[in-house]
Amino acid sequence: xxxxxxxxxxxxxxxxxxxxxxxxxxxxxxxxxxxxxxxxxxxxxxxxxxxxxxxxxxxxxxxxxxxxxxxxxxxxxxxxxxxxxxxxxxxxxxxxxxxxxxxxxxxxxxxxxxxxxxxxxxxxxxxxxxxxxxxxxxxxxxxxxxxxxxxxxxxxxxxxxxxxxxxxxxxxxxxxxxxxxxxxxxxxxxxxxxxxxxxxxxxxxxxxxxxxxxxxxxxxxxxxxxxxxx
Numbered sequence: 644x645x646x647x648x649x650x651x652x653x654x655x656x657x658x659x660x661x662x663x664x665x666x667x668x669x670x671x672x673x674x675x676x677x678x679x680x681x682x683x684x685x686x687x688x689x690x691x692x693x694x695x696x697x698x699x700x701x702x703x704x705x706x707x708x709x710x711x712x713x714x715x716x717x718x719x720x721x722x723x724x725x726x727x728x729x730x731x732x733x734x735x736x737x738x739x740x741x742x743x744x745x746x747x748x749x750x751x752x753x754x755x756x757x758x759x760x761x762x763x764x765x766x767x768x769x770x771x772x773x774x775x776x777x778x779x780x781x782x783x784x785x786x787x788x789x790x791x792x793x794x795x796x797x798x799x800x801x802x803x804x805x806x807x808x809x810x811x812x813x814x815x816x817x818x819x820x821x822x823x824x825x826x827x828x829x830x831x832x833x834x835x836x837x838x839x840x841x842x843x844x845x846x847x848x849x850x851x852x853x854x855x856x857x858x859x860x861x862x863x864x865x866x867x868x869x870x871x872x873x
């Protein structure tokens with residue numbers, strides 16, 4: 644058999660009398676990891692390693708490739724530590740003009756800053772502050788700050804408040820100036836979350852504009868009311 648691994652066949656192959664055996668395809672490290680992931684995913688009802696928590700990874704160490712699992716464990720720990728280090732805000736801080744550069748434009752690498760410029764005694768500003776307090780708690784990786792407008796910008800026009808600036812790594816990415824741009828005094832927290840989510844300042848799960856949904860519901864209600872008048 645020319646395909647048999649024997650010393651005689653090796654001599655014949657060396658002299659070119661019989662053809663060389665086809666080389667077996669080498670399996671790469673990525674392919675090995677992929678096969679292990681696939682096997683584990685089947686055992687975990689379709690979950691892949693990135694979806695497992697640390698306790699679930701522990702349960703698999705005895706039955707699977709320990710080196711690969713350890714690599715994933717270290718990666719998950721690093722991801723958790725990174726997320727924890729970023730989630731250090733959680734409140735709306737009051738700042739003054741003297742704090743502006745340090746707290747906003749020098750907030751740090753990878754940090755989004757949402758700044759609310761407001762005036763005391765303006766109901767819409769008070770409403771925005773309430774909404775931002777809720778959002779700061781829900782999205783602690785984003786830095787939320789507020790300041791009386793005239794302490795940051797001298798003679799800032801009253802008609803421009805409330806104003807929201809969104810910064811990322813010292814660069815302004817978006818601005819909402821005045822009542823009209825912010826949706827008016829009936830703005831809901833959900834609507835504001837959607838607006839900030841569009842700027843990527845927060846990782847909101849609201850992907851459709853709540854105001855559009857409200858318009859559709861209002862239109863349907865109006866049509867039903869018209870039909871009932873008959």
